[in-house]
Amino acid sequence: MKMKIKILFVVLAIFLFLAPEILAASSSFFSNAQNWYNSNCVRRPERARGQQAVLCYAFDKLNELHQTNDTQDQKITELEQRIEDLEVLHPTPTLTPISAKRVFITSTIYNGNLGGLAGADVKCQERVTAAGLGGSWKAWLSDDSISAGSRLTHNSGSYELINGSKIADSWEDLTDFSLDAPINISELNTTVNNPWVWTNTFGDGTIRQINNSSCINWSSTSSGGSTGDSSRTDGGWSDFGAIVCSSSRPLYCFEQ
Missing domain, CATH: 3.10.100.10 (Mannose-Binding Protein A, subunit A)
Structure with missing residues (x-):
């Protein structure tokens, strides 16, 4: 779960603020992602459940970073903190081994x-x-x-x-x-x-x-x-x- 969350943040970070030139070249992808966010996280937030709720949370936090005037290094530092916060909210479950x-x-x-x-x-x-x-x-x-x-x-x-x-x-x-x-x-x-x-x-x-x-x-x-x-x-x-x-x-x- 932690690995999936980190990958999600990295991908979204690249498209939202770490590489604007990629974002410009991928307007179709971003448009689809934005439409999904508006439909599932903004207009009808009560629909967000499970992994969908995690995606909404990721969009929200990365969008907050994108709106700031921080330097790229500062944004990366804040991004790492957001990842840690998300892992607290959605921790990896501990599996109890089945005894013989x-x-x-x-x-x-x-x-x-x-x-x-x-x-x-x-x-x-x-x-x-x-x-x-x-x-x-x-x-x-x-x-x-x-x-x-x-x-x-x-x-x-x-x-x-x-x-x-x-x-x-x-x-x-x-x-x-x-x-x-x-x-x-x-x-x-x-x-x-x-x-x-x-x-x-x-x-x-x-x-x-x-x-x-x-x-x-x-x-x-x-x-x-x-x-x-x-x-x-x-x-x-x-x-x-x-x-x-x-x-x-x-x-x-x-x-x-």
Whole structure:
């Protein structure tokens, strides 16, 4: 924004008073500019909005300079002050960087009776507390009616492992059935060699919706549950196969 404003002032300054000979040779341009100014800034000032208001302000201030009897050097000095004034009125916005969300696979394992989705989230949070990671976390897990994609925050920034390795550029990238790196690092920043992970979730975050795929909404050890494979980076990272719910497997945990 500042660069655009400075360019605007320089161009207008040249045509208004710094180079009269150029102005004389460009009467058509100046006439059109003057007509625009009269129509938008003088006759109907209430119409000036946004960048149009900036243009009107620029014309006004440069016209004030043009009417003075100052030397060219004095006008340039005053022009620089006008630029500073305009930058105060229309400052360049400060963009807040989007922080990455952290992801890990639990170093601990659990059977299919997780206490429902809420119980799985508690287990993730317990591992976060034990590792001193901080923040709010949820399990990448779906039951028969609620998907992981509808439960978790959709970050527009990246997703990273605890060791800093990026697995995806954004939620959209995370859920396109392809990761940049496998989710095989625990909350303790150690490699987990127990690849099958409770998920009941396709790689796009939706429910797998196959019979006996959620250990009866993650409340039983007597049924079957769907898993992902933490050694994979294709869609199999979240949807790889099904095993009995009496088995003990880790969870994927995502920072919210």
